Amino acid sequence: MMQEAFAAMLGDKISTIPWYAYTALTVAPFFVGCLLAIALSIYRLRINKKSGGEPYSVKSNYHFSFLVGFACGCFTQYSLQEVGEHLLSIRPLTLKATVVTGIFVSIFNQMILDLLRGFSLRKEWTGLYSFLTVQHVKKKETKIDVSFDDDGGVTVNEDDEYGDNIDTDTTIIYQKPKK
Numbered sequence: 175m176m177q178e179a180f181a182a183m184l185g186d187k188i189s190t191i192p193w194y195a196y197t198a199l200t201v202a203p204f205f206v207g208c209l210l211a212i213a214l215s216i217y218r219l220r221i222n223k224k225s226g227g228e229p230y231s232v233k234s235n236y237h238f239s240f241l242v243g244f245a246c247g248c249f250t251q252y253s254l255q256e257v258g259e260h261l262l263s264i265r266p267l268t269l270k271a272t273v274v275t276g277i278f279v280s281i282f283n284q285m286i287l288d289l290l291r292g293f294s295l296r297k298e299w300t301g302l303y304s305f306l307t308v309q310h311v312k313k314k315e316t317k318i319d320v321s322f323d324d325d326g327g328v329t330v331n332e333d334d335e336y337g338d339n340i341d342t343d344t345t346i347i348y349q350k351p352k353k
Contacts, residue, residue: 203247
């Protein structure tokens with residue numbers, strides 16, 4: 175009954191796809207955009223860790239996540255728009271759908287990432303948790319004491335904060351040539 179009324183409203187443009195396929199094809203750009211934005215966010219953090227950079231602040235992570243989420247949402251909606259037009263036999267989606275998908279993906283991608291991290295931590299799935307979480311190792315802070323000798327040499331004494339180099343002597347790193 176309902177399908178007949180819908181078919182009468184649309185005329186001959188109705189397809190034989192069931193209602194759940196319509197729903198899946200409608201929200202597919204949202205999920206693809208979220209996955210792409212999450213992958214790019216994790217990739218950015220891993221690049222920063224491998225290059226030895228300082229960890230990004232939470233504010234910086236959320237700003238990047240919002241911008242990448244908006245771009246990925248708009249890109250996936252625009253890319254999958256023709257697939258939906260062809261399979262669903264509906265008129266073309268406009269700029270409104272592209273912007274709305276971009277906004278929702280930008281809002282929800284960091285939330286989904288945090289939920290996945292929390293779920294994998296609670297279920298003790300260490301492989302998934304370590305993949306989703308990028309942790310920087312804190313470097314030891316060293317205190318360098320530089321002193322100059324009478325004959326022009328420079329000596330350096332390194333004492334790190336944790337006391338690992340207590341038994342080291344002063345070492346000469348540069349000896350000025352005598353004239």
